[in-house]
Amino acid sequence: MVQTLKDEIRESIAAAALEVFSKKGFVGATMADIAAEAGISVGNIYRYYRGKEDLFYSLITPDFIEELKSLLRAKMKTADGMELGEMRDYDPMNVRDAALKDFFSKNRLKTIVVMDKNEGTRYDNFREEMVEFITETALQYIDTMKDKRTIALGGVRRDLLKIFYSNLYNAVVEILKLYSDSGDIDDAYETLLDYHFFGIVKLKS
Numbered sequence: 001m002v003q004t005l006k007d008e009i010r011e012s013i014a015a016a017a018l019e020v021f022s023k024k025g026f027v028g029a030t031m032a033d034i035a036a037e038a039g040i041s042v043g044n045i046y047r048y049y050r051g052k053e054d055l056f057y058s059l060i061t062p063d064f065i066e067e068l069k070s071l072l073r074a075k076m077k078t079a080d081g082m083e084l085g086e087m088r089d090y091d092p093m094n095v096r097d098a099a100l101k102d103f104f105s106k107n108r109l110k111t112i113v114v115m116d117k118n119e120g121t122r123y124d125n126f127r128e129e130m131v132e133f134i135t136e137t138a139l140q141y142i143d144t145m146k147d148k149r150t151i152a153l154g155g156v157r158r159d160l161l162k163i164f165y166s167n168l169y170n171a172v173v174e175i176l177k178l179y180s181d182s183g184d185i186d187d188a189y190e191t192l193l194d195y196h197f198f199g200i201v202k203l204k205s
Contacts, residue, residue, distance in 0.1 A: 010048050012038045017055050018109040022177075025117035026056055056121060060114060064107070065123065068114065071100050072130065076137040101189050104172070105182035116173045131169055135162045168196050 016038035020029045031052055035042040049055040075096040104111055118124045138161060175188045 006048075009040065009044070012040070013045055013048060013055070014059055018059060018113065021056065021059075021117055022109040022112040023117075025119055026052070026113075027120040031055075060110060060121070060123065064110060065114065065126075068103065068107075068111065069130075071096070071103055072134065073137075075100060076134060076141070079141045097189075097193065101182075101186050104176060104189070105185050108176050108180060108185070112173060112176050115169070116177075127169060131162065131166045134165045134169075138165065164196070164199055168192070171196075 013034065017029075017034045020033045020037050024033065029052065031042050031045055034052075034055070035045055038045070045055070049058065075093070078090075078093050078096050114123055114126055115130075116127075118126055139158070171192050172189070175185060175192065179185050179188060
Protein backbone atom coordinates (compact mmCIF):
# COMPACT_ATOMS: atom_id res chain seq x y z
CA MET A 1 0.00 0.00 0.00
CA VAL A 2 2.81 2.42 0.93
CA GLN A 3 4.70 1.67 -2.30
CA THR A 4 1.51 2.16 -4.33
CA LEU A 5 1.00 5.55 -2.74
CA LYS A 6 4.63 6.51 -3.47
CA ASP A 7 4.23 5.46 -7.10
CA GLU A 8 1.05 7.52 -7.40
CA ILE A 9 2.77 10.58 -5.96
CA ARG A 10 5.75 10.12 -8.29
CA GLU A 11 3.40 9.83 -11.28
CA SER A 12 1.54 12.94 -10.14
CA ILE A 13 4.80 14.88 -9.90
CA ALA A 14 5.89 13.66 -13.34
CA ALA A 15 2.59 14.64 -14.95
CA ALA A 16 2.67 18.06 -13.30
CA ALA A 17 6.29 18.62 -14.31
CA LEU A 18 5.52 17.88 -17.97
CA GLU A 19 2.64 20.35 -17.90
CA VAL A 20 4.84 23.05 -16.42
CA PHE A 21 7.91 22.34 -18.57
CA SER A 22 5.79 22.32 -21.74
CA LYS A 23 4.42 25.78 -20.93
CA LYS A 24 7.31 27.55 -19.18
CA GLY A 25 10.32 25.58 -20.40
CA PHE A 26 13.09 24.23 -18.22
CA VAL A 27 14.53 27.64 -17.40
CA GLY A 28 11.20 29.28 -16.58
CA ALA A 29 9.79 26.40 -14.53
CA THR A 30 10.25 26.28 -10.77
CA MET A 31 9.78 23.49 -8.27
CA ALA A 32 7.07 25.67 -6.70
CA ASP A 33 5.22 25.75 -10.05
CA ILE A 34 5.41 21.97 -10.31
CA ALA A 35 4.31 21.48 -6.71
CA ALA A 36 1.31 23.75 -7.25
CA GLU A 37 0.35 21.88 -10.44
CA ALA A 38 0.64 18.55 -8.59
CA GLY A 39 -1.20 19.80 -5.54
CA ILE A 40 1.58 18.85 -3.14
CA SER A 41 4.29 20.66 -1.18
CA VAL A 42 7.68 21.52 -2.65
CA GLY A 43 9.28 19.53 0.13
CA ASN A 44 7.39 16.45 -0.96
CA ILE A 45 8.91 16.68 -4.44
CA TYR A 46 12.40 16.69 -2.92
CA ARG A 47 11.64 13.33 -1.33
CA TYR A 48 11.59 11.88 -4.83
CA TYR A 49 13.93 14.12 -6.85
CA ARG A 50 17.16 15.94 -6.00
CA GLY A 51 16.06 19.02 -7.89
CA LYS A 52 14.59 20.41 -11.10
CA GLU A 53 17.36 19.01 -13.29
CA ASP A 54 17.00 15.52 -11.83
CA LEU A 55 13.25 15.67 -12.41
CA PHE A 56 13.64 16.93 -15.98
CA TYR A 57 16.07 14.20 -17.05
CA SER A 58 14.00 11.49 -15.40
CA LEU A 59 11.26 12.45 -17.88
CA ILE A 60 13.29 13.39 -20.96
CA THR A 61 15.59 10.39 -21.19
CA PRO A 62 18.22 9.49 -23.80
CA ASP A 63 16.00 6.60 -24.91
CA PHE A 64 13.13 8.99 -25.59
CA ILE A 65 15.36 11.33 -27.60
CA GLU A 66 16.78 8.44 -29.62
CA GLU A 67 13.32 7.04 -30.37
CA LEU A 68 12.16 10.40 -31.72
CA LYS A 69 15.31 10.84 -33.79
CA SER A 70 15.03 7.28 -35.13
CA LEU A 71 11.46 7.83 -36.26
CA LEU A 72 12.45 11.03 -38.07
CA ARG A 73 15.47 9.34 -39.67
CA ALA A 74 13.38 6.37 -40.81
CA LYS A 75 10.77 8.64 -42.38
CA MET A 76 13.34 10.66 -44.28
CA LYS A 77 15.30 7.66 -45.56
CA THR A 78 12.14 5.90 -46.75
CA ALA A 79 11.96 8.44 -49.58
CA ASP A 80 15.19 7.26 -51.21
CA GLY A 81 14.65 6.30 -54.83
CA MET A 82 11.00 7.33 -54.89
CA GLU A 83 9.54 9.79 -57.36
CA LEU A 84 8.03 12.85 -55.67
CA GLY A 85 4.68 12.27 -57.34
CA GLU A 86 4.43 8.81 -55.76
CA MET A 87 5.47 9.83 -52.26
CA ARG A 88 2.12 10.57 -50.61
CA ASP A 89 0.66 7.26 -51.81
CA TYR A 90 3.72 5.17 -50.99
CA ASP A 91 2.72 2.60 -48.33
CA PRO A 92 6.08 2.43 -46.49
CA MET A 93 6.03 6.23 -46.13
CA ASN A 94 2.47 6.08 -44.79
CA VAL A 95 3.62 3.52 -42.22
CA ARG A 96 6.43 5.86 -41.11
CA ASP A 97 4.03 8.79 -40.84
CA ALA A 98 1.57 6.69 -38.83
CA ALA A 99 4.37 5.77 -36.41
CA LEU A 100 5.30 9.43 -35.99
CA LYS A 101 1.69 10.49 -35.43
CA ASP A 102 1.27 7.75 -32.83
CA PHE A 103 4.47 8.82 -31.09
CA PHE A 104 3.41 12.48 -31.07
CA SER A 105 -0.03 11.63 -29.66
CA LYS A 106 1.30 9.37 -26.90
CA ASN A 107 4.16 11.70 -25.98
CA ARG A 108 2.66 15.10 -26.76
CA LEU A 109 4.01 17.08 -23.82
CA LYS A 110 7.43 15.41 -23.86
CA THR A 111 7.74 16.19 -27.57
CA ILE A 112 6.83 19.83 -27.00
CA VAL A 113 9.48 20.06 -24.28
CA VAL A 114 12.18 18.47 -26.42
CA MET A 115 11.38 20.33 -29.62
CA ASP A 116 10.51 23.75 -28.22
CA LYS A 117 11.09 24.18 -24.48
CA ASN A 118 14.61 22.82 -24.12
CA GLU A 119 16.64 25.97 -23.39
CA GLY A 120 19.09 25.42 -20.58
CA THR A 121 19.20 21.65 -21.03
CA ARG A 122 21.57 19.31 -22.87
CA TYR A 123 19.01 19.28 -25.69
CA ASP A 124 18.94 23.01 -26.38
CA ASN A 125 20.42 22.49 -29.86
CA PHE A 126 17.84 19.87 -30.80
CA ARG A 127 15.92 22.11 -33.20
CA GLU A 128 19.00 23.22 -35.15
CA GLU A 129 20.35 19.66 -35.29
CA MET A 130 17.10 18.18 -36.58
CA VAL A 131 16.42 20.89 -39.18
CA GLU A 132 19.98 20.50 -40.46
CA PHE A 133 19.65 16.72 -40.54
CA ILE A 134 16.31 16.79 -42.35
CA THR A 135 17.58 19.31 -44.89
CA GLU A 136 20.74 17.33 -45.60
CA THR A 137 18.76 14.10 -45.89
CA ALA A 138 16.41 15.77 -48.38
CA LEU A 139 19.43 16.84 -50.45
CA GLN A 140 20.76 13.27 -50.34
CA TYR A 141 17.35 12.09 -51.53
CA ILE A 142 17.73 14.33 -54.57
CA ASP A 143 20.98 12.52 -55.34
CA THR A 144 19.11 9.21 -55.42
CA MET A 145 16.97 10.66 -58.23
CA LYS A 146 19.84 11.66 -60.50
CA ASP A 147 19.57 8.51 -62.57
CA LYS A 148 15.97 9.41 -63.41
CA ARG A 149 16.18 13.14 -63.95
CA THR A 150 18.39 16.15 -63.38
CA ILE A 151 17.53 18.44 -60.49
CA ALA A 152 19.59 21.57 -59.97
CA LEU A 153 18.99 22.75 -56.43
CA GLY A 154 21.42 25.48 -55.53
CA GLY A 155 21.63 28.98 -54.20
CA VAL A 156 18.24 30.36 -53.28
CA ARG A 157 16.46 27.03 -53.60
CA ARG A 158 18.83 25.30 -51.18
CA ASP A 159 18.24 28.10 -48.68
CA LEU A 160 14.50 27.82 -49.20
CA LEU A 161 14.61 24.08 -48.57
CA LYS A 162 16.05 24.71 -45.11
CA ILE A 163 13.42 27.38 -44.46
CA PHE A 164 10.68 24.96 -45.53
CA TYR A 165 11.87 22.29 -43.11
CA SER A 166 12.34 24.81 -40.33
CA ASN A 167 8.74 25.92 -40.82
CA LEU A 168 7.57 22.29 -40.88
CA TYR A 169 9.34 21.69 -37.57
CA ASN A 170 7.67 24.75 -36.04
CA ALA A 171 4.27 23.75 -37.40
CA VAL A 172 4.49 20.30 -35.78
CA VAL A 173 5.21 21.96 -32.43
CA GLU A 174 2.26 24.33 -32.83
CA ILE A 175 -0.07 21.43 -33.70
CA LEU A 176 0.96 19.61 -30.52
CA LYS A 177 0.41 22.76 -28.47
CA LEU A 178 -3.04 23.34 -29.98
CA TYR A 179 -4.44 19.81 -29.86
CA SER A 180 -4.41 17.09 -27.22
CA ASP A 181 -6.90 14.76 -28.93
CA SER A 182 -5.14 12.12 -31.06
CA GLY A 183 -7.74 12.45 -33.84
CA ASP A 184 -7.18 16.19 -34.06
CA ILE A 185 -3.41 15.70 -34.09
CA ASP A 186 -3.70 13.12 -36.89
CA ASP A 187 -5.95 15.37 -38.98
CA ALA A 188 -3.78 18.45 -38.52
CA TYR A 189 -0.58 16.50 -39.20
CA GLU A 190 -1.94 14.99 -42.43
CA THR A 191 -3.13 18.39 -43.64
CA LEU A 192 0.28 19.86 -42.83
CA LEU A 193 2.02 17.10 -44.81
CA ASP A 194 -0.19 17.75 -47.85
CA TYR A 195 0.63 21.46 -47.67
CA HIS A 196 4.34 20.83 -47.15
CA PHE A 197 4.55 18.20 -49.87
CA PHE A 198 3.02 20.58 -52.41
CA GLY A 199 5.65 23.19 -51.56
CA ILE A 200 8.52 20.70 -51.86
CA VAL A 201 7.24 19.50 -55.24
CA LYS A 202 7.16 23.09 -56.53
CA LEU A 203 10.61 23.80 -55.12
CA LYS A 204 12.19 20.77 -56.79
CA SER A 205 10.32 21.00 -60.10
